[in-house]
Each structure stands twice: as structure tokens, then as C-alpha cells.
Amino acid sequence: MSDLKIHNISKEFNGTAVLDKINLEINQGEFFSIVGPSGCGKTTLLRIIAGLEFPTDGRIFIKGIDSTSMPPQKRNVGIVFQNYALFPNMNVMENVAYGLKVKKESRETILKKTSSVLEKVLLSHKAGEKVSSLSGGEQQRVSLARVIVTEPDLILFDEPLSNLDYSLRQETRNELKRLQRESGITSVYVTHDQSEALALSDRIAVLNQGKIQQQGKPEEIYFNPANSFVSKFISHSNLFDSVLSKKLFNIEINNNQKLVILQEEIKPVKSTELKQGVITEILFTGYAYEFTISVDGNIIKSMQPLNTVLENFSKGNEVGLSLLTDKIRVVE
Ligand SMILES: Nc1ncnc2c1ncn2[C@@H]1O[C@H](COP(=O)(O)OP(=O)(O)OP(=O)(O)O)[C@@H](O)[C@H]1O
Numbered sequence: 199m200s201d202l203k204i205h206n207i208s209k210e211f212n213g214t215a216v217l218d219k220i221n222l223e224i225n226q227g228e229f230f231s232i233v234g235p236s237g238c239g240k241t242t243l244l245r246i247i248a249g250l251e252f253p254t255d256g257r258i259f260i261k262g263i264d265s266t267s268m269p270p271q272k273r274n275v276g277i278v279f280q281n282y283a284l285f286p287n288m289n290v291m292e293n294v295a296y297g298l299k300v301k302k303e304s305r306e307t308i309l310k311k312t313s314s315v316l317e318k319v320l321l322s323h324k325a326g327e328k329v330s331s332l333s334g335g336e337q338q339r340v341s342l343a344r345v346i347v348t349e350p351d352l353i354l355f356d357e358p359l360s361n362l363d364y365s366l367r368q369e370t371r372n373e374l375k376r377l378q379r380e381s382g383i384t385s386v387y388v389t390h391d392q393s394e395a396l397a398l399s400d401r402i403a404v405l406n407q408g409k410i411q412q413q414g415k416p417e418e419i420y421f422n423p424a425n426s427f428v429s430k431f432i433s434h435s436n437l438f439d440s441v442l443s444k445k446l447f448n449i450e451i452n453n454n455q456k457l458v459i460l461q462e463e464i465k466p467v468k469s470t471e472l473k474q475g476v477i478t479e480i481l482f483t484g485y486a487y488e489f490t491i492s493v494d495g496n497i498i499k500s501m502q503p504l505n506t507v508l509e510n511f512s513k514g515n516e517v518g519l520s521l522l523t524d525k526i527r528v529v530e
């Protein structure tokens with residue numbers, strides 16, 4: 199039995215459809231991400247799971263129990279928000295203890311559970327400090343501790359890392375993954391950052407305009423996108439129509455298909471006989487070069503790790519294109 203079953207959920211706001219027949223089943227202990235662009239309905243779906251919003255149609259089952267019209271406090275579900283949502287006038291310990299106090303646990307139990315969770319999130323030494331004196335990463339760990347301590351059936355995350363700067367985001371992401379594994383609590387994680395979803399998740403669902411485009415393991419989605427939206431959004435792939443596919447790579451596809459080439463699967467080559475395009479931009483990103491190559495006005499992106507770029511390229515160079523894969527993937 200799945201821990202969370204989202205069955206045919208649709209949501210309209212003032213007659214406008216925001217979610218359209220969403221079906222998902224999330225297993226016990228699973229880290230499941232819902233990824234999609236701004237406005238695609240991610241927060242709305244989380245709010246429906248939490249009971250903060252009601253669906254126009256469909257049902258939500260938590261641990262097999264129909265929870266569709268159950269109020270939020272009756273569902274054993276914790277939420278971690280982007281903006282931490284901590285109590286600013288309470289210290290770290292009091293913030294974490296709050297949920298247990300509401301549940302009327304004994305003083306002794308509260309102290310024991312709170313101390314143990316603070317240890318897990320590496321914040322024991324900050325227990326007596328005001329949360330406002332903590333860094334963003336620490337505050338987010340407090341909000342995670344506050345949820346874990348209540349031992350929920352399900353944790354919902356709504357873009358919890360997006361207020362953090364790049365390096366803290368990486369660090370907190372890894373911590374979060376470790377804590378989720380250790381606690382084994384089924385987690386649904388919402389983000390618009392595909393790399394975050396790929397790194398964290400057991401499985402991912404890609405959402406666009408209120409519809410699930412594809413769901414599967416990170417590698418499945420990355421290497422075998424179901425349609426052009428998924429390939430653009432998840433792997434930033436290049437898509438070629440049948441004319442370009444034939445002209446550049448001698449690969450025949452149907453008129454209604456697109457050839458999918460990942461940015462890391464194509465590279466510029468200096469070739470005197472084969473001049474297919476012009477380099478219009480070269481970006482150095484630290485671990486790779488990102489080439490932008492124009493072919494008759496079509497933009498092609500190539501990302502090459504430093505150790506694979508053996509030739510010296512400059513903007514304006516006429517280059518050939520070399521495919522680094524013999525796998526042919528097409529989307530309709
Ligand atoms: N209470 C509401 N009333 C009317 N429209 C709403 C309401 N809540 C959300 N919407 C609309 O529903 C759509 C989806 O919003 P939602 O917040 O779920 O998107 P999101 O995927 O979380 O976006 P973001 O990545 O920007 O957080 C948007 O067009 C939004 O304007």
C-alpha cells in the first residue's frame with residue numbers, strides 16, 4: 199500500500215483549472231519530488247495534500263485513509279516552507295518543542311525528543327539561542343527539526359532551499375537528504391530546480407500547466423524524456439526537427455518528431471571540411487565550458503567538462519558538430 203495516494207485531483211480557482219487529474223502514488227520512506235516551472239501548481243498540490251486547500255475533484259489517501267475532507271490538524275503531516283515560518287520570539291529549543299506541547303506530551307518526553315532531534319540536525323549547541331540570530335541554513339534545519347520531532351506520516355517540503363545562497367543550498371540539501379534517509383519519513387518535495395530534484399529524489403514527477411508530464415527515477419527522466427517539455431526542463435536538451443536532424447547528423451525522423459540531444463552529448467570540432475555552425479558564445483562555468491553554436495539561426499548548446507575540451511575555440515569560429523552518443527532518442 200502506498201503512503202500517499204493522489205487520485206484524480208483537479209483544482210480550479212475562479213473557473214480556471216490549476217491542477218488537472220493528478221494521479222500519484224508515493225511509497226513508504228520514499229523521497230518524491232514534484233518539479234515544474236513557476237505557476238504550474240506545485241504549491242497548490244502540496245496545500246491540498248496538507249488539507250490547507252480542498253480539491254475541486256479527486257481524493258487524497260494518506261496511509262490508506264481517505265483524508266480528502268479531513269482538517270489539517272487531523273492529518274499527521276508536517277510542512278517545511280521556503281520562509282522557515284519559525285516563531286521569532288522563541289528560542290531554538292522552544293520552536294522544536296512547540297508541536298509536542300500542542301500534543302500535550304509530558305515535559306520529560308518533550309525534553310528527550312527535542313534534544314535528540316537537535317542532535318540529529320547538529321544544533322544542540324544553539325538550543326538556547328533566539329532563532330532570529332541563526333543563519334538561513336540553521337533556521338531551515340530548525341524548521342526541519344520541528345517537523346521531524348512530531349514523527350509525522352508525511353513531510354511536505356515547499357522549495358525549502360530557495361532562500362539560501364548557492365553553497366549553503368548544496369550543504370543543506372545534502373543534510374536534508376541524510377536526515378530524510380535516517381528518519382525514513384515519506385517525503386514530498388516541491389521545487390522548480392531540476393538539479394535539486396535529480397540529486398535528492400528516489401522518484402520525480404514533472405508538472406507543467408497543472409498536468410503530470412512524466413514520472414520516474416531521476417535517470418529515467420533525464421535520459422528518456424517523455425516529451426519536449428520534459429527534455430527542455432530537466433536536461434536542457436537540444437531538440438532538432440526532421441530537417442536539421444537529417445542535415446546535421448544524417449538521422450531520419452518523422453516530421454512530427456524531434457531528435458533529443460543532451461548538451462553533454464554534442465561538441466564542437468575544428469574541421470576544415472565540415473563547417474556546420476558558428477560559435478556565438480563560450481561560457482566558462484568552472485567545471486565545464488558551455489558553447490552556444492548557431493546553425494542557420496538555430497541555437498545549439500554544448501556543455502563540455504574541461505578535460506574533454508582539447509582544442510582552443512573562440513567566438514566566431516566556424517565548427518563542425520560531433521555527436522558523442524549513438525543513442526537516438528526522439529520525442530513526439
Ligand atoms: N488562492 C488562489 N486563488 C486564485 N488563484 C490561485 C490561488 N492560489 C494559486 N493560484 C493560481 O494557481 C496557479 C498555480 O499556483 P501555485 O502557487 O500552485 O504555483 P507554483 O507551481 O507553486 O509556483 P511557484 O514555483 O512560483 O511557487 C497560479 O496561476 C496561481 O496564480
Ligand SMILES: [Mg+2]
Nearest residue numbers: 240241242356
Ligand atoms: Mg509555489
